[in-house]
Amino acid sequence: MSAAIETSNLTVQFGNFSAVNNVSLSIQAGARHALIGPNGAGKTSLVHALTGSIAATSGTILVGGEDVTRMPQRLRVRHGLARTFQINQLFRGLSVLDNVTLAIFERESKTRAFWRSAAADRAVIAEAREHLAFVHLENFADRSVHSLPYGLQRLLEIAIALATRPRVLVLDEPAAGVPAAQSEAIFERIHALPRDLTLLFVEHDMGLVFRFAERITVLVAGQVLSEGTPAEISADPRVREVYLGRRGHHAAA
Amino acid sequence: MRLFERIGIGLPLFAAAIASYVLFPDYLALIANIFILAIFALSYDLLQGHAGVVSLGHAAFLGIGAYTSAILAAHGITEPVLGLLAALCMSGIVALCLTRIVVVGNDLTRLLVTLGVGFLFYEAANKARWLTGGADGMPDFEVGPVLGQFHFDFVGRTAFFYTLIVLAIVYLFLRRVTTSPFGLALRGIRENVKRMDAIGAPVARHLATTYTMSGAIAGIAGALLAQTNRFASLDMLGFERSAEVMMMATLGGSGSLSGVVLGAATFGYLKDALSALSPKYWHLGLGIVLMLSVFVLRNGIAGGLATGFAALKRSLGGKQ
């Protein structure tokens, strides 16, 4: 049974600088896998390379056993790999509902049809409403994006990614920029995602990481420092050193 | 602007157009010209207002359409609708060949290349005297009766209805396109290309389709222009035309079909009224209005009216 997503010696270099250095990961289907590390560790570069926003310098990426290394981002999406962005990338001029219907139309390749009416496709609109309902945004369907508070926009970001019906979902700091109360709500929805969906999320908030992750990979200076269950990671002295410094003043988060 | 579309302003506009036939019987040629400008502006709005692609050389397609129908007429194919279809195909094909230009590169590159394409065709037409008549333009060529039935008369009745019908068809076509899933995808590209990639959208293909459609429709406008004026000239390909269409579309309201038609009508009227007085002051006025339009009334006439409507609704609702 091949891993849902795996990388083999993945390297991303910018000139002389290796943002991601020989990273090999293997994430099983249905996993709740967190990627953590100090600032500048290369987490975002890794996410970009995984999803195809940037091209890897060397190494391979496999999604469900298929080699996607040479594929541009949009083809990887077709192979079931979706992502959310650390800073919201929404269609600001479109309504909340349209943000999601667009993703569905693209998934179904219905966007070729310039002769059909978008509003007449009830199936697509119904599905869009379902996705919005999942993130509790169904009452905001006809609102404009900028009338939504930031926390709700983060949820819309997730709804759009879900609308592409991915097998693997990469979440880049889903709670970034959101006050603590709302980040709870976001992670609660992430927790409610179906088990057949594989999740890889980058997160800084250790509280959230230790509550929701089943496995954790620690990335430091572009390389994998450690990988394991939350218990193993919090007990790992090397990880404590990286995060807390040698003296370890603070209790593990 | 969504408010505008829901009211279905297309119908009142069409009624106004018919009314103008009755109200201004001496100005039919001018009104036909305005219909043509509206078609040209609509073609540009598809590209820029909906997909967000700024092109500085759109007049190239107007000119290609004009010269195609003119050259055909000069060689014996005088039936206008045939000429129109030929112009549509020719402009569309050229646009299709050039799609790589709008798809590749960053914003500066695209601006530069579309600008260059405009000048390229201008110079090509200028130099190809044997085909296009060069700087003198193509003189009186024969324009036969529309569909073999309707002769072009001096008053301009045939031209009026001919151009109005084509405008109506183009308008309805674009209405359908912009409310289709494809239209939604274009707006997605305008709003956030990064997100489009992240939902698996074939952005390059969408842009190629848009550019081709946009070029083809501009070609239609060009053919009508040549046919109703029985003249094709280099200025139809010139930078000034490209700048004018940008102005008409933004003045009317980018992304709003009816707004763009209004913008074209306003512009067409003003140009006729003012440029005859003094071309240099017209250009000065044009320049000043363009500069001001960036600061004032950013969403064009349509936007201004929509805001006004919304304010009216609010104040009326408040009274109850």
Add this chain to the structure above:
Amino acid sequence: MAGLISVVADGIAYGMLLFLFSIGLSVTLGLMRFINLAHGAFAMCGGYIAVILLNQMGVPFLLTLPLAFLVTGVIGSFAERAVIRHLYRMPELQQVLFSIGLAFAASALATIIFGPQQQPMLLPDWLTGRIDLFGLEITGYRLFLIGSGCVAAVGLIALFNYTLFGARIRASVDNRRTAEGIGINVGRLFSLTFGFGAALAGLGGALAVGFLGLDPTFPFKYLVIVLMVVAIGGPGSIAGSFIAAISLGVIDALFKYFVPEVGSFVIYALLVVMMVFFPKGIAGRTA
């Protein structure tokens, strides 16, 4: 052979002028990311100033040059402070519309004030003679242009790389926020840079009158080729602009000489081809 040398010399002289026209735009684009399609209007402005000074006020030719430089620079600085700086944060379409409007208005103004005809420029005698250089005859003015261009290029490179002003510009191009963070008054820097760019264009315009001629269509005539220099040379790169300008000038001159039926067509075809294959320019930097 002598004909070929003369054409190449013409091309180099043209290239020098293009360099002066474009360098301001290149730096403005790289620094403020502002697309100014009206930059040619500054060159036109300098040209008309030189014409007024020389023909109507009897100012000696060599003096008209620095005066055109200064006056255009002041106008440019003023325009930046009053209007242009409000456009930096606007989307591309707005910038394009504004600058097109400015170009039209400037051109119309020139027609209204000076009329649509070409402006005559009476060059001083010591520049109009033919000079024997290494056995080849070159017009004195061509030589003067080439010389001026080289001096300007060297001066600019020195300014950019060896002065505090240049260092500040390079820092701000690289990262505006950090530059502000270390105390660089970026707003004033923009004003000065924009004005300086306009001044250089003005100087180019003044020099151009006796070589390319001057009429109100000036901003549009050279719009494409100036933008080409910037795009091919890479925005913000002086050396890149210089090489691109000279190359384009020579290519244009050669084609006009050997295949006059085709003329400017080649330049535009070249542009389209170059931008399709090298979207980031020779210097490799994105706008």
